[in-house]
Each structure stands twice: as C-alpha cells, then as structure tokens.
Amino acid sequence: xxxxxxxxxxxxxxxxxxxxxxxxxxxxxxxxxxxxxxxxxxxxxxxxxxxxxxxxxxxxxxxxxxxxxxxxxxxxxxxxxxx
Amino acid sequence: xxxxxxxxxxxxxxxxxxxxxxxxxxxxxxxxxxxxxxxxxxxxxxxxxxxxxxxxxxxxxxxxxxxxxxxxxxxxxxxxxxxxxxxxxxxxxxxxxxxxxxxxxxxxxxxxxxxxxxxxxxxxxxxxxxxxxxxxxxxxxxxxxxxxxxxxxxxxxxxxxxxxxxxxxxxxxxxxxxxxxxxxxxxxxxxxxxxxxxxxxxxxxxxxxxxxxxxxxxxxxxxxxxxxxxxxxxxxxxxxxxxxxxxxxxxxxxxxxxxxxxxxxxxxxxxxxxxxxxxxxxxxxxxxxxxxxxxxxxxxxxxxxxxxxxxxxxxxxxxxxxxxxxxxxxxxxxxxxxxxxxxxxxxxxxxxxxxxxxxxxxxxxxxxxxxxxxxxxxxxxxxxxxxxxxxxxxxxxxxxxxxxxxxxxxxxxxxxxxxxxxxxxxxxxxxxxxxxxxxxxxxx
Numbered sequence: 001x002x003x004x005x006x007x008x009x010x011x012x013x014x015x016x017x018x019x020x021x022x023x024x025x026x027x028x029x030x031x032x033x034x035x036x037x038x039x040x041x042x043x044x045x046x047x048x049x050x051x052x053x054x055x056x057x058x059x060x061x062x063x064x065x066x067x068x069x070x071x072x073x074x075x076x077x078x079x080x081x082x083x
Numbered sequence: 084x085x086x087x088x089x090x091x092x093x094x095x096x097x098x099x100x101x102x103x104x105x106x107x108x109x110x111x112x113x114x115x116x117x118x119x120x121x122x123x124x125x126x127x128x129x130x131x132x133x134x135x136x137x138x139x140x141x142x143x144x145x146x147x148x149x150x151x152x153x154x155x156x157x158x159x160x161x162x163x164x165x166x167x168x169x170x171x172x173x174x175x176x177x178x179x180x181x182x183x184x185x186x187x188x189x190x191x192x193x194x195x196x197x198x199x200x201x202x203x204x205x206x207x208x209x210x211x212x213x214x215x216x217x218x219x220x221x222x223x224x225x226x227x228x229x230x231x232x233x234x235x236x237x238x239x240x241x242x243x244x245x246x247x248x249x250x251x252x253x254x255x256x257x258x259x260x261x262x263x264x265x266x267x268x269x270x271x272x273x274x275x276x277x278x279x280x281x282x283x284x285x286x287x288x289x290x291x292x293x294x295x296x297x298x299x300x301x302x303x304x305x306x307x308x309x310x311x312x313x314x315x316x317x318x319x320x321x322x323x324x325x326x327x328x329x330x331x332x333x334x335x336x337x338x339x340x341x342x343x344x345x346x347x348x349x350x351x352x353x354x355x356x357x358x359x360x361x362x363x364x365x366x367x368x369x370x371x372x373x374x375x376x377x378x379x380x381x382x383x384x385x386x387x388x389x390x391x392x393x394x395x396x397x398x399x400x401x402x403x404x405x406x407x408x409x410x411x412x413x414x415x416x417x418x419x420x421x422x423x424x425x426x427x428x429x430x431x432x433x434x435x436x437x438x439x440x441x442x443x444x445x446x447x448x449x450x451x452x453x454x455x456x457x458x459x460x461x462x463x464x465x466x467x468x469x470x471x472x473x474x475x476x477x478x479x480x481x482x483x484x485x486x487x488x489x490x491x492x493x494x495x496x497x498x499x500x501x502x503x504x505x506x507x508x509x510x511x512x513x514x515x516x517x518x519x520x521x522x523x524x525x526x527x
Binding site for chain 2: 006015020021022027028
C-alpha cells in the first residue's frame with residue numbers, strides 16, 4: 001500500500017492548525033464576553049482582590065508595608081527624641 | 084578484542100593461585116557442603132569452577148560475551164551490538180544527561196530521573212524493564228496507560244495563573260501560531276521518511292515525533308505512549324532537552340525575524356483581572372474542549388481541574404498537594420519510566436537521530452510562527468504588541484516567557500515583557516493540548 005505521506009501530513013496540518021485557531025479564537029471571544037459580563041454585573045469588591053496574586057495587588061501590599069515601616073520608624077524617632 | 088581474551092585468563096590464573104594457597108580451608112568447606120547435600124542435591128564444586136561460574140553471571144562477562152539467546156525486557160532477542168557496545172554507548176549517553184542536568188542545570192527535575200532510569204535499563208543480566216522488573220512496573224503503572232502525564236498536567240494547572248491571558252485575551256492566538264511547529268514538523272517528518280532512505284516512520288510515528296514542537300513534556304509523553312510507544316524514550320529526551328535549550332534556540336530566531344524597533348515596543352500595562360474571571364476560565368476551557376474536541380479533554384480536563392482548585396480558594400490543601408508532593412512523586416516515576424525506554428536496542432537506532440533533528444526543527448518553526456503572527460497582529464492592532472512575545476507561544480512555561488522578556492530588555496533596558504509573554508505562554512499549553520487532541524482524533 002503506497003500512501004503519500006507528505007500530502008497526508010499537509011492535510012493534517014490544515015485540519016490541525018484550523019482547529020487550534022478556531023478553538024483559541026472562540027476562547028478569545030468567550031474571555032472578552034465573560035470579562036464584559038463580570039465587570040458589569042459582578043464587579044470585584046475593593047478588598048476581594050487583595051488575596052489574589054495579581055501584580056498590582058502585590059504592589060499595593062508592598063506600598064502598604066513600606067508605609068507601615070515608615071510610620072514605625074517615625075514613631076520610634078519621635079520617641080527617642082522625647083527621652 | 085584483546086581485553087575480551089585477557090580478562091577471563093587473568094581471572095582464571097588468579098583463581099587457581101588462590102586455590103593453591105588455601106589447601107587448609109578446603110576440607111572444612113567440603114564437610115559443610117556435604118551436610119547440605121542431603122537436602123537439596125548440592126553438587127560440590129571446586130573453588131575454580133565456582134569462581135568461573137560466578138564470573139559468567141557478572142555484568143563484565145555479559146557485556147564482553149554477548150549471547151545470541153539473551154532477551155530484553157520485552158522478551159525479544161537482542162543483537163550482539165546492543166548487548167555489548169550498545170550498553171557502553173548508552174552509559175555514555177546517560178552520563179551526558181547527568182552532565183546536562185547537574186552541571187548545566189537543564190531541566191534537572193526530569194533529565195536526572197530519566198538518565199538514571201536509562202542507566203538501570205541498560206544493566207545486563209537482570210531485566211529491570213521486564214513487566215515484573217522495577218522499571219517495567221513503573222512504566223506499566225502510569226506511562227503505558229498515559230496516566231502520569233495527566234497528573235503532571237493537573238499540577239501544572241494548579242501552578243498556572245491565567246491572569247495575564249485574561250487581561251489581554253487576543254494574545255491567546257499567539258499560542259496557537261506556535262503550534263505550527265507541531266504540524267510543520269509533521270510534514271518534515273513525513274518528507275524525511277518518504278524522500279530519504281534514512282528513516283522509515285509511519286504516519287503515527289510522524290505525528291508523535293512532531294508533538295515535540297508543542298514544547299510540552301507531558302503532552303509529548305501522552306501522545307507518544309498513545310501513538311508510538313516504541314519511540315517514547317527518544318521523544319521524551321528530545322522534548323525535555325530542547326525545552327531546556329529554549330534560551331539557546333529561540334533568541335537567534337527572534338532577532339532574525341524582528342527589527343530593532345519592533346523589539347523596543349513597550350506594551351501597555353495589563354488591566355486588573357476580576358477574581359471571578361479566573362474562576363470561570365477553567366470551566367470555560369473544559370466546556371469548549373468537550374464541545375469541539377473531546378479527545379483533548381483528558382489533558383485539558385486535568386489541567387483545568389488543577390487550575391480550578393487553585394482559583395476556587397477554598398481547597399488550598401488540595402491545590403497545595405497537586406503543586407508539590409503529588410507532582411513531585413509523579414515526576415520521579417515519570418522520569419524513571421521514560422528512562423526505561425532508553426534501552427540500547429531501542430534507542431541506538433537511526434530513528435533517534437531523525438527524532439532529534441525533527442524535534443529541533445519543530446522548536447524553531449514554532450518560535451518563528453509565533454513571532455511572525457505577533458508581527459502581523461502588531462500591524463493591525465490598536466494597542467502595540469511586541470513581536471517577541473509571540474515566541475513564548477511555544478509552551479515551555481515559564482522559560483519561553485522569560486526568554487522573550489530577556490531579549491526585549493536587551494533592546495530596551497527596563498522594558499519588562501514577562502507578564503505580557505505569560506499570556507501566549509499559557510495559551511501555548513492549551514494550544515498544544517488541542518493539537519494533541521486533533522492528532523489523537525485523527526488516529527483513533
């Protein structure tokens with residue numbers, strides 16, 4: 001049985017890349033759709049995202065820690081200054 | 084050749100001189116053997132014969148004197164070359180794997196167990212790869228039936244953050260373009276076996292080799308054990324070696340296909356993703372794969388389950404286990420099981436060379452396709468897209484994304500593309516699982 005491997009594989013390529021792109025394109029559309037729906041009807045409560053590991057919330061956390069450290073240092077400075 | 088004749092001679096001389104120097108202990112030994120004789124028909128042997136017989140059971144003897152009757156773990160006859168030089172070459176190959184893992188730090192978590200499995204698989208006399216041997220049991224437990232790759236996928240899902248993808252959904256398409264590496268190398272493998280007499284791959288074998296282009300270890304193992312288990316060892320070694328070599332393979336291709344200006348593109352800050360989006364996303368990909376391509380649901384389902392457990396936030400214990408102990412245990416078994424396929428008689432064939440060449444081609448083509456689509460998208464998109472992030476579309480999480488970020492930072496210091504590249508990177512994992520599903524649905 002002589003099968004032309006290359007032409008077979010070219011067919012697979014068309015099918016495969018087609019399915020991959022269709023799949024991911026539908027996924028893109030669904031992601032956009034869910035983002036719109038969720039943003040409109042179920043927006044995050046301001047504190048809810050704090051536990052999620054987003055880059056932004058990490059920055060906020062870091063800023064908060066920095067503020068606390070600064071406050072403590074300031075407090076200690078005034079305390080030692082008073083004594 | 085000389086050693087082959089000299090060594091038994093030396094041992095024989097040594098043994099006979101030992102015999103001569105210990106006449107006093109001989110009577111004691113014979114009385115001991117007499118008392119045993121009553122029970123189990125023990126035939127007394129002089130020490131020379133004993134030593135000679137023992138020598139025949141050693142590994143040195145087995146390697147120096149290949150026997151035409153010797154069988155491998157699968158009960159097939161082994162060639163004299165596979166029993167002697169083949170084993171020695173395989174020992175060198177596994178030492179190269181150890182070197183890459185330990186000194187070069189290339190995917191040590193997998194190359195080290197695979198290398199050690201390969202070492203054990205080539206030990207003469209005992210057949211550890213037989214179905215009741217150490218490695219054979221591991222192989223049948225989870226690789227032959229495609230179970231371990233799914234557990235690994237579950238753990239990877241539990242480690243993956245889809246935030247960057249959700250905040251910029253269109254980058255998912257870049258993860259699709261990189262799958263061109265799979266199908267491009269499928270054509271390459273078919274051409275290689277059709278137009279050159281070097282290798283003779285069947286269509287199934289071509290398909291399982293080309294999946295190396297997905298740059299995803301578990302997917303490669305999953306497909307190889309489903310479509311052509313005989314090539315599993317070479318495919319897994321090629322996939323993991325090239326994944327480790329991503330920082331070497333990708334940058335020249337990325338630089339060749341982009342201009343300095345394109346590499347300097349700064350991408351806008353990613354929007355903050357709602358927690359509910361992340362929670363729904365794994366369900367979305369399961370439903371989508373169930374509708375379009377049920378063949379891919381084992382991989383995508385396991386992946387989505389891990390991710391869902393993580394994002395739910397209520398089963399931290401389970402998600403922690405998937406990300407740590409479970410994936411570690413399975414990695415040990417997966418490595419040893421794959422290593423069992425590095426038997427000399429299976430690995431040292433021309434096919435392996437073909438697999439290594441096609442695998443490299445697959446990586447290069449995947450990278451190029453990702454970069455080219457990103458260039459195209461940059462031209463038509465409102466927001467600028469740095470073409471370098473297209474290269475991260477080959478899975479290899481998170482190495483490929485790091486490479487994209489590094490090359491970007493070389494062109495414009497301080498331009499951090501890492502999070503932007505993570506989008507195509509995780510989409511690449513989904514893309515290669517979909518491509519794997521397509522290949523399975525074609526052949527099943």
